[in-house]
Amino acid sequence: MAAYLSRLHHISLHVSNAEKIASDLVSKFKFNLFASRLTDGSRQLALRKGAAVFVVNDRPELKRSAARLTEELPGVTGVNAGKHGRDHPTTRLYDVSLSYPVDTVSNVCFEVDDVGRSCRALRDMGCCFLVPPTTVQDEAGHVTYFVVKSIVGNVCHTLIDRTKYRGNFLPGFDVMEKHCSSEEEDASCPITHFDHITYACPRKTTHQLMRWYEDLFGFQRFFIDSDEDVEEGFVINQEGIALRLTAMEYWKCSKAGVSLPSVDKKEPDCKFVIAESLPEQGKNQVDTFLEKHRAPGIQHIGLYTKDIVSTAQTMAGAGVQFFSPPFAYYTEVGKQQEIEEAGHNPQMLAQHGILLDTDLHQDPSLPTELSFVSRYLLQVFTKPIFAEDTFFLELIERRGATGFGEGNIRALWRSVQAHMESERLDSQQEGPPGTAQTAQY
Numbered sequence: 387m388a389a390y391l392s393r394l395h396h397i398s399l400h401v402s403n404a405e406k407i408a409s410d411l412v413s414k415f416k417f418n419l420f421a422s423r424l425t426d427g428s429r430q431l432a433l434r435k436g437a438a439v440f441v442v443n444d445r446p447e448l449k450r451s452a453a454r455l456t457e458e459l460p461g462v463t464g465v466n467a468g469k470h471g472r473d474h475p476t477t478r479l480y481d482v483s484l485s486y487p488v489d490t491v492s493n494v495c496f497e498v499d500d501v502g503r504s505c506r507a508l509r510d511m512g513c514c515f516l517v518p519p520t521t522v523q524d525e526a527g528h529v530t531y532f533v534v535k536s537i538v539g540n541v542c543h544t545l546i547d548r549t550k551y552r553g554n555f556l557p558g559f560d561v562m563e564k565h566c567s568s569e570e571e572d573a574s575c576p577i578t579h580f581d582h583i584t585y586a587c588p589r590k591t592t593h594q595l596m597r598w599y600e601d602l603f604g605f606q607r608f609f610i611d612s613d614e615d616v617e618e619g620f621v622i623n624q625e626g627i628a629l630r631l632t633a634m635e636y637w638k639c640s641k642a643g644v645s646l647p648s649v650d651k652k653e654p655d656c657k658f659v660i661a662e663s664l665p666e667q668g669k670n671q672v673d674t675f676l677e678k679h680r681a682p683g684i685q686h687i688g689l690y691t692k693d694i695v696s697t698a699q700t701m702a703g704a705g706v707q708f709f710s711p712p713f714a715y716y717t718e719v720g721k722q723q724e725i726e727e728a729g730h731n732p733q734m735l736a737q738h739g740i741l742l743d744t745d746l747h748q749d750p751s752l753p754t755e756l757s758f759v760s761r762y763l764l765q766v767f768t769k770p771i772f773a774e775d776t777f778f779l780e781l782i783e784r785r786g787a788t789g790f791g792e793g794n795i796r797a798l799w800r801s802v803q804a805h806m807e808s809e810r811l812d813s814q815q816e817g818p819p820g821t822a823q824t825a826q827y
Contacts (some may be wrong), residue, residue, distance in 0.1 A: 531545060
C-alpha cells in the first residue's frame, strides 16, 4: 500500500446553493454548523453530527455574502467572516475549486500520520495530484495536506496530517465558540459516524476500482454475503433487479506499522461500496445516476445511528422525506415474524419506511444446538437532497450485522423504481413533449 490511512476526517460537498444545503443539514438532519471559512473567493461551511463531518463548498462561480449566510441558517448567529481565510492566497483550503455542472459529493478526506511519505509513494505510483503538499497554520499549530484525483469520476481524496495541530477543526476555519466544547448527545437523533460510502459506477469497472484502492490505500475486500463470489461480487439478477455490489474497507494503521481493525477499536471503519448495474433487466437507478450526475460518483452515504426509529421520527418531523417500500414488505411471509422476533413493531417501522434484515451466522464458541446467532440491521433511505435527484442519505442501525441489508435490496429497489416512474410521468405531464427526464434516487 502507498498511503497509510488512519481515519476518515470529513466529506466535502460542492453545491450551487450552500445556504440551502447547510440549512437542510442543520434544520432537517440535525447537524451542527460549527466552523466556517468565508472569503471573497470561496465559502466553506463545516457541519458535524457525532464523528460525521460534512464540509459544504459553494461552487466557485457562485459568490454570496456572509451576511446572507447568517440570515438563512436557522439558529446560527455570529458567523465570523474568516480571519484566517482572508489572508490565505488559496481560495479553497483542503480541497480543489471544482467547477462541476451539477451538485456533487466529491471529496473524501482521510487523515494520515506522514504526509511526506504518503506523497512520495503515491507520486511513484503515478497518482494524479490536484493540489501539491501545502501547509496551513495558526496559533494552534499546523497541518499539511495534498489532494489526489481518484479514478471514480470527479471524486478526489485529501490526505491530511494534523498530528501537529491542537485546534478543534482545521487552520483557516473560524470555529464558533458555542460548538468548541463537545456537545451533549442529541438523544432524539443519535447519529455517531459515517457508516459507508456508495459509488455508482459504469458496468465492468468494479475490478479496476478495487485494484486502485487496494494498491494506493490498502483497502481490503469486505464480503457483503457469506456466499458472495470472489470475482462476481454480490449479484442480484431477478425480479426486475440487475445489480452488482462489491464492498471494501480500509486498514487502520499506526506509526509502528500496519494493524488490522479489531472488534474493540475506538474508531469505526467507514466501508466503501461499489454499485454497478447489469444490463439484463434494462435501465435502472444506477444508470440514471450516471446520466444525471454526468459521471460516476458518490451516490449515497450511510449515517450510523444508535436509534433509527427515534432518528427517523425526528427527521421526518423536520421535513425529511424517506423512501417507503411496498406495504406488503411488512406483511409478507416470514417478514412480520422476523421483525417481531427482533423486538420491533412492524407498524412502527412501516410508518417511516424502515427496513429490517436478519443475518443468521454460526458462532463456533457456542454449543452446536445454540450455534446460530441472530444479528440484524435496520435501514431507511431519504429521497434525494440535491435538485438534480442524484445524491441521498441513508440511516442505518446495526445490531451485530456487518453487511448492507442484502434481504432489503429488492424491496428498496422496487420502491425507487416506482418513484422514478412516477417522476417520469409527472415530468411528461408538466413539460412540453420531448422534455421529460427520468428521476434518480
